Amino acid sequence: MILPFKGAKGPIVVALCLLLGACAPKLTPPDYSLFIEENPGSILVVPVLNSSPQVGAADYFLATITVPLAERGYYVFPVNLVKELLADAGLSDPGYVHTTDTVKLGKLFGTDAVLYVTIMNWEAKYVVLTTTVIVGFEYELRSAKSGETLWRTAETMKYDPDYSSGGGLADLIVDVVEAAITKAKPSYLPLARQANWMAISAKHVGPGQPTVRCFPMLIGPYHPLYGSDRVGVAAQTASPGKPVTGAEGLEKAP
Amino acid sequence: MRTWIVILAFLVVCTGCATQKPLYQWGDYEDDLYGMYKKPESAKEYQETLRIIIERCDETGQKAPPGVRAEYGYGLYKEGKLEEAIASFKKERELWPESYVLMNTLITNVEKLMAAKQVDDEEAAATEPAAPAVSEE
Numbered sequence: 268m269i270l271p272f273k274g275a276k277g278p279i280v281v282a283l284c285l286l287l288g289a290c291a292p293k294l295t296p297p298d299y300s301l302f303i304e305e306n307p308g309s310i311l312v313v314p315v316l317n318s319s320p321q322v323g324a325a326d327y328f329l330a331t332i333t334v335p336l337a338e339r340g341y342y343v344f345p346v347n348l349v350k351e352l353l354a355d356a357g358l359s360d361p362g363y364v365h366t367t368d369t370v371k372l373g374k375l376f377g378t379d380a381v382l383y384v385t386i387m388n389w390e391a392k393y394v395v396l397t398t399t400v401i402v403g404f405e406y407e408l409r410s411a412k413s414g415e416t417l418w419r420t421a422e423t424m425k426y427d428p429d430y431s432s433g434g435g436l437a438d439l440i441v442d443v444v445e446a447a448i449t450k451a452k453p454s455y456l457p458l459a460r461q462a463n464w465m466a467i468s469a470k471h472v473g474p475g476q477p478t479v480r481c482f483p484m485l486i487g488p489y490h491p492l493y494g495s496d497r498v499g500v501a502a503q504t505a506s507p508g509k510p511v512t513g514a515e516g517l518e519k520a521p
Numbered sequence: 522m523r524t525w526i527v528i529l530a531f532l533v534v535c536t537g538c539a540t541q542k543p544l545y546q547w548g549d550y551e552d553d554l555y556g557m558y559k560k561p562e563s564a565k566e567y568q569e570t571l572r573i574i575i576e577r578c579d580e581t582g583q584k585a586p587p588g589v590r591a592e593y594g595y596g597l598y599k600e601g602k603l604e605e606a607i608a609s610f611k612k613e614r615e616l617w618p619e620s621y622v623l624m625n626t627l628i629t630n631v632e633k634l635m636a637a638k639q640v641d642d643e644e645a646a647a648t649e650p651a652a653p654a655v656s657e658e
Binding site for chain 2: 342
């Protein structure tokens with residue numbers, strides 16, 4: 268038995284999980300206690316670090332990160348303005364920005380937390396008509412007060428423009444047309460949008476097959492459901508002094 | 522039993538947002554921001570998109586999305602419209618108290634720039650009449 272469920276209701280939860288598009292195999296909630304304690308309301312997104320060979324991938328992610336974060340209920344500092352101000356200050360290299368002191372950086376902008384997005388890998392597989400892209404990315408939210416990690420998630424996503432088709436001749440034609448368009452002018456904006464939404468809100472907004480984790484960023488103060496996801500979590504994870512750990516397998520390599 | 526409630530709460534949260542109406546209107550924000558990264562010369566379109574978002578929000582009385590007025594103000598600053606830039610930064614600060622520190626820094630810096638410009642202009646004006654006086658000699 269993979270899932271730690273006992274009793275007659277077990278299958279119901281398993282079914283619910285499958286309906287949701289499959290949660291991670293083990294439902295081990297990450298420690299949200301520091302997140303709840305600090306209760307960040309504003310997020311500064313620093314330029315995306317691209318560790319993959321895909322040129323321009325960082326721009327796709329930066330352009331589509333604001334909407335899911337703001338819609339999650341947070342104040343998001345204007346990403347482009349931040350990028351340009353950092354460049355003016357000699358911090359145009361995302362690799363360098365990601366290693367600078369979070370607390371000092373946070374003070375400059377007056378933010379509660381800083382979000383670091385890293386594209387880990389980007390692999391394109393060329394099939395006859397279309398291209399399948401597999402992208403791995405990581406998100407880490409750090410406190411601007413202490414520099415500690417408040418939330419972290421890592422995902423791998425398979426992106427295939429043809430995947431959503433339900434079959435039939437019409438779909439087949441659409442597939443061919445889509446494949447032709449994809450070949451001619453590949454745009455990965457929908458991929459990045461999907462990845463950002465999935466990581467932050469566990470929400471499916473378009474094509475792509477991500478590894479779903481039901482442990483998104485907690486809902487922020489401007490959202491009407493603010494607080495609704497914190498009651499059970501606080502009881503579950505509140506234990507002072509316990510180090511923050513992400514979902515299983517997310518422990519960052521040194 | 523408690524574990525069950527926690528798990529169910531998570532599942533409700535996971536699905537709950539799916540039916541939520543968007544909090545803000547974003548127009549072509551994402552596409553045009555990316556467009557600008559791809560082609561820096563299309564910065565005007567991005568600025569225009571920001572202007573449209575603000576205009577629509579003003580019409581409907583909806584709150585402008587976080588950062589949009591700040592970003593728009595920065596565009597104005599780059600166009601040399603310093604007073605309008607300051608007004609936009611002030612509006613962002615008023616709408617979003619979280620932006621207070623950053624907006625204050627930007628407002629102060631642009632005001633300094635304006636003051637410096639004024640001094641330059643005055644100096645230029647002061648030296649102009651001196652020029653013919655020299656030529657008279």
